[in-house]
Structures are given as C-alpha cells and as structure tokens.
Amino acid sequence: MEYPEFTISELIETYSIEREEWIEAGKPLRSAEEIKSIHSICVSCPHFQPKSPTKGNCRLCGCTIKAKGKTLNKAAWGNKKCPDNPSRWPSGSNEAGSN
Ligand code: SF4
Numbered sequence: 001m002e003y004p005e006f007t008i009s010e011l012i013e014t015y016s017i018e019r020e021e022w023i024e025a026g027k028p029l030r031s032a033e034e035i036k037s038i039h040s041i042c043v044s045c046p047h048f049q050p051k052s053p054t055k056g057n058c059r060l061c062g063c064t065i066k067a068k069g070k071t072l073n074k075a076a077w078g079n080k081k082c083p084d085n086p087s088r089w090p091s092g093s094n095e096a097g098s099n
Pocket of ligand 1: 048049058082083084089
C-alpha cells in the first residue's frame with residue numbers, strides 16, 4: 001500500500017483543523033486506560049509506524065498516537081476516531097476497541 005507523504009505544513013494544518021473540531025465538541029478527553037487501549041490497537045495495525053515503544057504515527061492520517069499523555073496525542077481526544085475503513089477504534093469515550 002502506498003501512503004500519503006505529509007509535509008510539515010500539511011500536518012500543522014491538519015492539527016489545527018482537528019483541534020478546532022475538538023474544541024467545538026467540548027474538548028472531550030479519554031481516560032488513561034482508553035488511551036493505552038487505543039495505542040495497543042494501533043501497535044498491531046499494519047498502518048502504524050512506531051517511533052518508540054510508546055509512540056508512533058498513523059500512516060493514513062499522519063497523526064501521532066501515544067500510549068499515554070494528552071498532548072499531541074490523537075488517542076486522547078474523545079471525538080477522534082481511527083481513519084481506516086472500517087474504523088479500528090471509534091470516536092467517543094469508553095468505546096476503544098469495541099467497534
Ligand atoms: S489510527 Fe487506525 S489506521 Fe491508524 S494506526 Fe491506528 S489503528 Fe491503524
């Protein structure tokens with residue numbers, strides 16, 4: 001599979017749009033357990049590009065996925081979902097891995 005090449009400015013623009021959507025949604029945040037669960041799903045996904053044992057990037061959307069922490073971590077934002085079709089984990093809290 002060929003993955004899109006994201007430039008830094010595209011990643012910054014995507015982040016700005018996603019952040020705006022997250023703010024409009026009321027800044028929903030997942031629990032530490034849910035974030036860890038999503039990271040585990042990503043680690044076993046063929047679209048995941050690991051950078052370290054606790055961090056990596058989704059090659060479909062370019063977003064960073066971390067095992068913990070709420071800064072620059074797509075898994076932490078409760079309104080975000082996996083970009084794959086079908087989604088490997090859904091938007092919303094307490095639903096990670098149940099899609
Ligand atoms: S966000 Fe979805 S497609 Fe991307 S690495 Fe994680 S599970 Fe895979």
